[in-house]
Amino acid sequence: MILKLEHIYKDYIQGKMTVPVLKDVSLYVEEGEYVAIMGPSGSGKSTLMNIIGCLDLPTSGSYELAGSDVLSLNENKLADLRLGTIGFVFQNFQLLPRMSALENVALPLVYAGIRKKVRRERAREALVRVGLEDRTSFNPTQLSGGQKQRVAIARAMVNKPKILLADEPTGALDSRSSAQVMELFQKLNEEGVTVVMITHDPGIAHHAKRIVDIFDGEISEHREAVQ
Ligand SMILES: Nc1ncnc2c1ncn2[C@@H]1O[C@H](COP(=O)(O)OP(=O)(O)O)[C@@H](O)[C@H]1O
Numbered sequence: 001m002i003l004k005l006e007h008i009y010k011d012y013i014q015g016k017m018t019v020p021v022l023k024d025v026s027l028y029v030e031e032g033e034y035v036a037i038m039g040p041s042g043s044g045k046s047t048l049m050n051i052i053g054c055l056d057l058p059t060s061g062s063y064e065l066a067g068s069d070v071l072s073l074n075e076n077k078l079a080d081l082r083l084g085t086i087g088f089v090f091q092n093f094q095l096l097p098r099m100s101a102l103e104n105v106a107l108p109l110v111y112a113g114i115r116k117k118v119r120r121e122r123a124r125e126a127l128v129r130v131g132l133e134d135r136t137s138f139n140p141t142q143l144s145g146g147q148k149q150r151v152a153i154a155r156a157m158v159n160k161p162k163i164l165l166a167d168e169p170t171g172a173l174d175s176r177s178s179a180q181v182m183e184l185f186q187k188l189n190e191e192g193v194t195v196v197m198i199t200h201d202p203g204i205a206h207h208a209k210r211i212v213d214i215f216d217g218e219i220s221e222h223r224e225a226v227q
């Protein structure tokens, strides 16, 4: 089991009010699965993604990621676990505008302490894998939305993480670019990467092998059969 979240609650404090956002969420994902977490806007998807990605902590509950008890780790250990285990993809790409595609993709390798020559080689390989070998020196402003997201996917995968965690990865893309991103996720999953994709879009969710519904901070297994 690569992800094991049990009885997760997340409250936000708003002034004097406590706003419960996740309510007793339990989620189990095996290594190599391709899971979509689907729900409408405001249902708690990004809150859950931030917890799965160790970017935020739950108010209560337990969380095991790749065999580590996340809630018992200190900041440094947590950062190491995150860097080595999870690649992130966001709706708005989160690329650094003044860096080339190659430099953006190489960034996680800087944090991993890899030397420059190797960083550039690996970043180039990652860009080849997403079909952007002819755009390595372009800045994000010189790329289309779909190309930017493919750069972000290359960056997410450059450390060879076990898990690809994506929050609305096609939310800002046209249908053709969305289809390319879904093809890439499929390919990565076939290569053994565990994919956890968050979306409000049933058409996108159906690319996954399993769909989990989230509604008003509670999750349930999808009712329909998935192809
Ligand atoms: N930092 C925060 N402080 C207070 N409330 C928040 C915060 N982040 C999210 N929320 C609230 O939590 C709920 C779920 O938000 P979110 O996880 O972003 O949903 P989704 O990604 O499904 O649209 C919303 O009602 C939102 O207003």
Ligand SMILES: [Mg+2]
Pocket (backbone or CB within 6 Å): 045, 046, 047
């Ligand atoms: Mg969201």
